[in-house]
Amino acid sequence: MAAEPTAQELIAKHRPTLGQALEAIRTRAYWSPHPEHPKAYGENGSLDAAAGKAAFDALLGTRLDLGQPGTDDWVGGEVSPYGIELGVTYPHADVDVLLPAMKAGQPAWRDAGPEARAAVCLEILKRISDRTHEFAHAVMHTSGQAFMMAFQAGGPHAQDRGLEAVAYAYAEQIRTPEEAEWTKPQGKRDPLKLTKRFTAVPRGIALVIGCNTFPTWNGYPGLFASLATGNAVLVKPHPRAVLPLALTVKIAREVLAEAGFDPNLVALAAERPGEGIAKTLAVRPEIRIIDYTGSTAFGDWLETHARQAQVYTEKAGVNTVVVESTDDYRGMLSNLAFSLSLYSGQMCTTPQNLLIPRDGITTDQGPKSFDEVVADLAGAVDGLLGDDARACALLGAIVNPDVKARLEAAAGLGEVALASREITNPEFPGAVVRTPVIVKLDGAKPDAEAAYMSECFGPVSFAVAVDSASDAVELLRRTVREKGAMTVGAYTTSPDVARAVEEVCLEEAAQLSFNLTGGVYVNQTAAFSDFHGSGGNPAANAALVDAAFVANRFRVVEVRREA
Amino acid sequence: MAAEPTAQELIAKHRPTLGQALEAIRTRAYWSPHPEHPKAYGENGSLDAAAGKAAFDALLGTRLDLGQPGTDDWVGGEVSPYGIELGVTYPHADVDVLLPAMKAGQPAWRDAGPEARAAVCLEILKRISDRTHEFAHAVMHTSGQAFMMAFQAGGPHAQDRGLEAVAYAYAEQIRTPEEAEWTKPQGKRDPLKLTKRFTAVPRGIALVIGCNTFPTWNGYPGLFASLATGNAVLVKPHPRAVLPLALTVKIAREVLAEAGFDPNLVALAAERPGEGIAKTLAVRPEIRIIDYTGSTAFGDWLETHARQAQVYTEKAGVNTVVVESTDDYRGMLSNLAFSLSLYSGQMCTTPQNLLIPRDGITTDQGPKSFDEVVADLAGAVDGLLGDDARACALLGAIVNPDVKARLEAAAGLGEVALASREITNPEFPGAVVRTPVIVKLDGAKPDAEAAYMSECFGPVSFAVAVDSASDAVELLRRTVREKGAMTVGAYTTSPDVARAVEEVCLEEAAQLSFNLTGGVYVNQTAAFSDFHGSGGNPAANAALVDAAFVANRFRVVEVRREA
Structure with missing residues (x-):
């Protein structure tokens, strides 16, 4: 008859895993013993x-x-x-x-x-x-x-x-x-x-x-x-x-x-x-x-x-993505579209404010105006969620009535660049499923600030027109300092802008992802390698x-x- | 012309010392690069x-x-x-x-x-x-x-x-x-x-x-x-x-x-x-x-x-020493006398309450009654400080008028077992130099509790009569939990009492010294080896x-x- 495992037996059983975990937190390379x-x-x-x-x-x-x-x-x-x-x-x-x-x-x-x-x-x-x-x-x-x-x-x-x-x-x-x-x-x-x-x-x-x-x-x-x-x-x-x-x-x-x-x-x-x-x-x-x-x-x-x-x-916190320039416009749009859609934006790491110069950005597809960037992002989200089954698999369900209420109110905060759409989940007809809304705001207008400087948890993001890259950097700094951030993203091909964004993140203690265009998203952090939050800005004390x-x-x- | 040292030169210069310090905090063996x-x-x-x-x-x-x-x-x-x-x-x-x-x-x-x-x-x-x-x-x-x-x-x-x-x-x-x-x-x-x-x-x-x-x-x-x-x-x-x-x-x-x-x-x-x-x-x-x-x-x-x-x-905090039994009565007395006298007790680590069973303790010199222990400790302090020059070298000066006032008031708190004595420092006649006072209190009397359950910073200690060893252990626990302690000392030859005192210190997070009779004192902590405070009781949060x-x-x- 097998006895219950003693502590000593458990030590022997799990020592290899513990050793690998200790090595992983030291190297911060990819590792997981738990299959995905x-x-x-x-x-x-x-x-x-x-x-x-x-x-x-x-x-x-x-x-x-x-x-x-x-x-x-x-x-x-x-x-x-x-x-x-x-x-x-x-x-x-x-x-x-x-x-x-x-x-x-x-x-x-x-x-x-x-x-x-x-x-x-x-x-x-x-x-x-x-x-x-x-x-x-x-x-x-x-x-x-x-x-x-x-x-x-x-x-x-x-x-x-x-x-x-x-x-x-x-x-x-x-x-x-x-x-x-x-x-x-x-x-x-x-x-x-x-x-x-x-x-x-x-x-x-x-x-x-x-x-x-x-x-x-x-x-x-x-x-x-x-x-x-x-x-x-x-x-x-x-x-x-x-x-x-x-x-x-x-x-x-x-x-x-x-x-x-x-x-x-x-x-x-x-x-x-x-x-x-x-x-x-x-x-x-x-x-x-x-x-x-x-x-x-x-x-x-x-x-x-x-x-x-x-x-x-x-x-x-209020998570920001600075969109200044990119050499992979399509990759940027699809990456951002996924980030905004995953679990209906109900993650503490989901981007909320997309800071985009009002004079537009440079891309590998030529210059794009503010309106073009926002429209193309809206199109990317629409494309990603165009199939209802795929949309349900990505969005999940709205977790509670508060999130739904915030989503519905968001349309009144500015010009709606992408309207939220209601989807029926055939397997679970009782589920509240909604696609994200994107609202345009003018960063220079004081009445817009009340919206973009508050966390609007759920599938709501703001495309905020800013005067320049340095304006974006300063707004990023103020947002992290005053409101906190679990994540910051930035798209830029300019070393100067990259340096300025990085300096803000180092000074205000925010975790930063640059130019994500592939299968890693700003709202995802991997154990043993990424830190989730910094503990150094108001979003989290650890x-x-x-x-x-x-x-x-x-x-x-x-x-x-x-x- | 020698240039100022660059950071790289300082790294090279100090790397061996840093390495030794890292090793010392890992082994916690004795080490210091700074001569005494x-x-x-x-x-x-x-x-x-x-x-x-x-x-x-x-x-x-x-x-x-x-x-x-x-x-x-x-x-x-x-x-x-x-x-x-x-x-x-x-x-x-x-x-x-x-x-x-x-x-x-x-x-x-x-x-x-x-x-x-x-x-x-x-x-x-x-x-x-x-x-x-x-x-x-x-x-x-x-x-x-x-x-x-x-x-x-x-x-x-x-x-x-x-x-x-x-x-x-x-x-x-x-x-x-x-x-x-x-x-x-x-x-x-x-x-x-x-x-x-x-x-x-x-x-x-x-x-x-x-x-x-x-x-x-x-x-x-x-x-x-x-x-x-x-x-x-x-x-x-x-x-x-x-x-x-x-x-x-x-x-x-x-x-x-x-x-x-x-x-x-x-x-x-x-x-x-x-x-x-x-x-x-x-x-x-x-x-x-x-x-x-x-x-x-x-x-x-x-x-x-x-x-x-x-x-x-x-x-x-209120530092306690449990005095239950000893196989080196003279060593205990001289060690305690030094601890009470050093820098006129103006250390956050100086013992304040000496918990002694009212029925006395066993020692290598035979049983000693409560009064005998206190009188012998008073004698040991007197002996240590009998020579004025030596006393000045050990006591230093009273740091401020508040300490002096507390010392003077202490004599009114109970029966004085050792009166404080005024000493003149011939080199510095303006120095206020005082020997410690030891006051007897009955731990069972509620009016005594106000005295021994408050920190009386300075050359004041209380010989507190307790009913038994287990009474001492419980009072120790209550003192650490409610008032905090930077140090705890215990003198005992009983494994059971030692275990009980240790369990209190582990549960209430207090640093404990057992049976010190030689040249190490409860109020001294050595860097790289001893922790000063625990951060786990009210005396310090780190x-x-x-x-x-x-x-x-x-x-x-x-x-x-x-x-």
Whole structure:
């Protein structure tokens, strides 16, 4: 009879993967252990497409019992952006019971050390990876992402981000040795000798506040960074996107228990409609770390009020693309069209403001006026989304009524260069599917500024006419400084303009992509290589994932004795 | 004619030292490139004792012109705790002129890269080291430390802490490569290829708010961590301890200019009496990092109000020593006596509460009652300080009238086990020199709690009678959790008690020393090996010096292009 894997067995099993992850974050070359292709699953214990779909279907209408202490009710009411009622209920916690239970297992988890914790985290990720098809449906039917995007971004890419966080956490914790002998010469007298032991200790309980659009991708870095550094982790999902994180918590609890640790080191905090439990939890003294993705308003609230905790926030920003010149006009248009369309622009990395000189740009197809550039971009989007099936596969569904309302209001902000179009998804007639709108604005007009200087999350972009390249650069600087940005893009063949844009991004700490015309898009960041956000402008106070993201989740306690 | 050293020459010159520092923070074995013995100075360009004293004397009564932009006045009024008026004046800055000037040099400093910045920082430290004798007098006559302590703690130990910060900063910045080639396979299609450049960028201007008692030791970690990570650094010294940091700024400006960088990357902000410039500076938008050592009240104010900045604070705490049993009673008493006496207890690491079971302790000299332990400790302090010359060399001077007032009030808090004694320093009759007071308190009495649960900074300690070892452990836990602690000590021969004390320190994140009976004291921490504070309890939100102390002082900006 096979015994459960011990921590030592998990260390041996996952050491090669951890080693590769450590190498990847050092070289930042391409690497991922998590296949992107749906057909790669189905062997070695992983669920194939049919089994994954069946597993998801079997969850619908059930009670997801996590075996958590202090469960005082069952809550849930997720409705898929594709129109399906999920009907899954989750434990509602009496936090006065749950939080102390979560702390109980911390000393043993701490004493297990960084390598055992990393191995347990990698086993959790491995089991999540095996169920990627099941997670894909869960992410699709909570975020509104199209299936393939939910599969990739919600599956392997999210798992990559989690693994990256584990690798950084492990590397950071082993920088200080477990033990040191310290011998200080004293001239002719005997030297002073001390034996010192160093232990990475957790801060306390970490709270992960999930978001609606990328529950796993944005949730995993904080979850795994905190768990790998010895903290218990309480996951508070967005009420519209509970299922992917509830499954994650369930798997984490199973792996922890099997490896001999307290399953309560990871728990779920689902809530009743309107309960607003995040505010209550965020200021509990037991909560010492918070990871949050969402609105600037609540992010600012957390930073202001949750003073007992380290708070990592990803908030709103206004992403800019400077369009000054290009030697691949078609490539630029198709690349931008894809960026604006992917997941209906419901990504924190989607470009919003396209800054284009009002006198036009130079291209390999000759000079193009402002109006021509905008019209050609509109045409490229139209072409990309001309086929409804392809459009549905790219756009997914509008995640919630707020996004739809913003989209509808956007047409009134200026001259509409590309109108949004309603599409019916034949498989899911209840889905709200809309193509992006592009609105022209004059950057010199003060009344336009209110529009382009605010984040308009969703399939809305502004073609902003600017006086010159240097005007674009200055507006870029002001936008990043005042509003923040997760991404900046630029199209230019001018070394001077490139240098000026780069200098702004270095000074204002924004991640920059130049002249993307192929199959990489400004709104995509790859784990182990790209940083998601910089942590240095108002859009986010941390980057996913770097050393600063993990270093302050634990502290090192030294115990010294005379040798 | 010898040219000024270029950054490349400085890199070559200091690479071996940087390498050794990197190795030291990894092994945490003993290491220091800065000699502790006064006689080690005088060769290879360093000032010997006489030259250092002469250099200090030559400063008295002068205007220390740093050549800073925006200087609108000259201010200064330091009076040595030894009674001398220093009479040095310093530039007072119009910050609306100074701050923009400090930013001007940042792009070139950023572009120089981590290794050049580290080399420049090491050159600054080298020149400070050469003038250690001069700094010793400057530290002595601002902090009130005795000469030998001012020499060591204010000289080599402070330089060690600065170098340690540079090593951590360098290591952290080079974890991400400058450039990466990213190639993602696409099955049968051509792979996606990107070239990525990564640049460590500064947050902005860093503010160092100095303290009265350890201007260099507590100031250097933040100063050098911020400078080495590309930030400009504005140093706001304590009004009573300007000179050591003003000299530091002067040297830094000289080295920066000689290496071809803008000297305004480091500047001084001296203030008029009562000006309270720290509050004004701390909330300026240009200030993105703050390092502070001082009162809990102002540290909390900074954390609450300077929201635009990363704030690193070292505040007040209540340091505890659990005295449960010992197999070296004499060694314990003499070690504790020294700890209580050194610099008149004016260290953030000095023990305050000695928790002793009311039924007494077991020792190698037989059982000792509570009263015997306290009386024997009082005797040990008396013996240590019986000779006035030796007492002056150990105690230094009381740094300011607040400490003196607290000392005088302490006698009213309980039964005085050891009364404070006034000593005259024959060389400096104006110095206020006092021996420590030890006051007995009953830990079970609520009215005693107000005394032992507050920091009483200065030569005051409380012998607190507790019911049992486990009572001591619980009081230790409550003290660290509620009040914070920079240090914890414990004397015990019981493995169970040791385990319980250690568990408290791991759970509450306090640095612990067991059974010190020789020449290492609980209040001393050695750079490269010991962490000063943990950053995990209320006494400090950061440790000197670890990766978390440096990782968030810079951000990494990525610029990517199709390859």
